[in-house]
Structures are given as structure tokens and as C-alpha cells.
């Protein structure tokens with residue numbers, strides 16, 4: 468059953484035993500989990516996967532947890548929604564939304580990576596778990612820690628949305644807000660991790676944590692009926708999810724679950740107010756110049772992305788591209804997804820939708836090929852971002868005559884005429 472063989476440095480290849488280490492002692496490169504793919508090929512089939520519960524653990528041979536999973540038993544396997552109304556709006560033929568806004572238990576893609584990190588923390592015998600977070604990671608670590616009965620310390624920037632803050636403190640961790648941005652929080656946490664020896668999901672457990680993001684890619688392919696989409700648009704913050712989605716597609720071929728052949732083109736989406744990876748991509752350089760974030764998309768506001776280089780590499784190797792969009796475009800993206808597909812995402816998702824629209828308009832993504840948009844977080848946590856932009860309810864007394872009068876005064880747009888289905892547009 469054991470399919471994990473150790474850790475190796477992504478840069479110099481030096482091998483390490485499975486332990487809470489994340490940086491190579493030889494060259495400071497990041498460490499990555501190694502698997503015995505030949506053995507996984509023998510053990511795993513599409514049928515075995517299909518026979519398992521609908522959670523991210525259905526791909527457990529490709530995840531770095533040796534024993535029984537300890538937490539996150541209901542995380543992952545979120546809907547892949549065929550988005551025909553959004554497709555019609557964008558003028559494309561085949562479009563899907565991979566919807567982690569309804570991930571269990573804290574409504575973002577972070578429940579995937581945290582399921583692995585906390586299971587691993589328990590395996591290593593830690594009694595205290597922690598993280599540096601832009602919000603969603605804080606929600607997920609504190610929820611999983613509560614469920615596992617672990618002590619928990621959370622570090623966040625002081626300017627987060629109320630939904631993200633209460634969505635952390637409700638689980639009872641010790642929550643510390645830092646006067647500064649995420650990059651300041653992260654720097655402090657590296658020092659705390661060294662000094663206090665706690666399990667930081669995204670620092671010393673990072674090699675294990677990041678592997679959880681592969682499940683997002685596995686699920687897209689399985690839910691499409693074991694088929695690759697041609698284009699996948701992924702948001703980028705620290706740069707965890709995008710390279711791991713690319714790795715997921717590669718691994719499916721490596722273990723024989725998918726035939727060899729072309730893999731999807733992958734596109735990175737950032738907010739214009741924090742787009743260091745897009746800048747490097749557009750400038751055709753590997754050098755990522757850190758920026759000071761200024762955007763409403765706080766969950767992806769990381770000015771100095773730890774794995775930005777690997778995002779560039781995965782995007783370029785796949786033949787994809789990337790774009791940045793402004794805060795007003797992000798809000799339009801949130802509204803567009805809500806009003807065409809009934810999915811309420813946070814600014815990170817609005818960014819991904821708006822970037823997809825831009826890439827289609829630029830001709831970077833062809834209109835007649837299959838596209839997946841990665842929706843990674845939930846809009847109910849970030850009400851502040853859209854509060855000024857949405858229509859207020861119309862207030863009346865509980866009298867039919869009052870409603871009659873109101874209805875007569877409404878414009879066609881207020882009556883929702885534009886939202887009626889035109890059957891021609893659906894396929």
C-alpha cells in the first residue's frame with residue numbers, strides 16, 4: 468500500500484526521509500514528495516477510484532499520507548458545473564466551472580491542502596498546528612484543528628474581511644492579527660516555526676500540504692469522464708495550486724489512468740493590484756519582482772509568491788498564458804458568474820472569471836475548445852467587496868396595492884427581462 472518513498476529537492480535532487488522539512492539543506496530549494504509510480508500503476512484503476520467515497524481521499528495512493536486519513540473525510544469532490552449560460556455570454560462552446568466555493572468544511576480550495584497537512588501533522592505527532600494566511604487558509608486550519616482536537620495558532624494580516632475573521636475565530640484558535648500585509652505575516656511565521664516547533668501547514672509541512680492541491684486537477688479529469696479539458700484558468704497567490712494542477716495531469720498519465728498525449732493549456736489569473744507573476748510572464752523573464760499588494764482580492768494578495776517560479780514554468784510548459792484584471796473587472800466577474808450560473812464567488816473567483824473573459828477576447832483561448840474555470844472561494848465571506856455594487860432590496864409595506872404600484876414602476880431590466888432563458892443559447 469505504501470506509495471510514498473521520501474522527499475527530494477526540486478532543484479538539486481538531494482533525497483531526504485519523510486519528515487517535517489521543507490527546504491533543502493544543500494541548496495535551499497523546495498522539497499517535494501516522491502512516489503513509487505510503478506507500484507501505483509499496479510494498485511490503482513479508474514474502477515477502484517469510482518468505488519470509493521466522493522472525497523479527495525479517493526486518490527489516496529497519490530497523496531502523501533501513509534495511514535488512514537485523520538481529517539477532511541468530506542473535503543473535495545466538489546461540483547464540476549457545465550456553465551452553458553456563462554458560455555453563451557462569453558461566446559464559447561464548452562465551458563465548466565470547478566466549484567470549490569462549496570468545499571467542505573470552510574468553502575474554499577484550502578480544505579484540500581489542509582486535509583493533507585493536518586493528517587500529516589497528526590502522523591508526525593505534533594500537538595499544535597498553525598499557518599500564515601490571507602484568510603481562507605486560516606478558516607480551514609482552524610476548522611480542521613478543532614475537529615482533530617489540536618491546539619491552533621493563526622496568523623493573518625489585520626485588514627481582512629469580517630467573514631474571513633469570524634470564519635476563523637468561531638473555531639476557537641488563538642488568532643493573531645499582524646499590522647502588515649501577508650508577506651510580513653509569512654516572514655514572522657517562518658521565525659515562529661523555527662523557534663516554537665509547531666506544524667505550520669504552509670511552511671514546514673509545505674511539501675505535504677501542496678500535494679493536496681493535485682486533487683483539484685484529478686477531479687476535473689474524472690468528472691469530465693476521464694477526459695482532459697483543453698484550457699484551464701487558475702488563480703495565483705503564493706503559487707501552490709497552479710503547478711499542482713499541472714502535476715496532477717502529468718501523474719494521471721504516469722500511472723496509466725490517462726493515455727499519453729497533449730495535456731491542458733494552463734493560464735494564471737492575478738489581480739492587477741498584485742500581479743508579480745503576470746509581470747514576469749509578460750516580460751518573458753524568470754525573475755519575479757515582489758510587489759506591494761493593493762487590491763480587493765485579498766485572498767490572492769501575495770506580493771512575494773513562494774512558488775511563483777513554478778507557476779511560470781508550468782504555464783510555459785503547458786503552452787498557456789496569463790492575464791491580470793483591475794478591481795472593477797473583478798467585481799464584474801463576480802456578478803457575471805452569479806447572474807449567469809448562480810454561483811457566488813469571492814474576488815479571487817471574480818479575478819479568474821474576468822481573466823478568462825479577457826483571454827477569450829484576446830484570442831488566446833479559442834472559442835470552440837473546452838475550458839475549465841477554477842473557482843476557489845466563496846462570496847459569502849467577502850460581502851464587503853461587493854456591498855456598494857449590488858442593488859438594495861426595494862422596501863414596501865405588506866400590502867398588495869403597494870406591490871402593484873411598485874411593479875408598475877419597474878424598468879424592464881429591474882423586472883429581470885434580460886434573465887429569461889433564450890432556448891437558442893442553450894445546448
Ligand SMILES: *Cc1c(COP(=O)(O)O)cnc(C)c1O
Pocket residue numbers: 575576577603604702703704705706707708709766767813815816843844845
Ligand atoms: C489561496 C487561494 C488561492 C490560490 O493560492 P495559491 O497560493 O496560488 O495556491 C486562490 N483562491 C483562493 C480563494 C485562495 O484562498
Ligand SMILES: [Zn+2]
Pocket residue numbers: 476477478479480481491492493494495496
Ligand atoms: Zn537542493
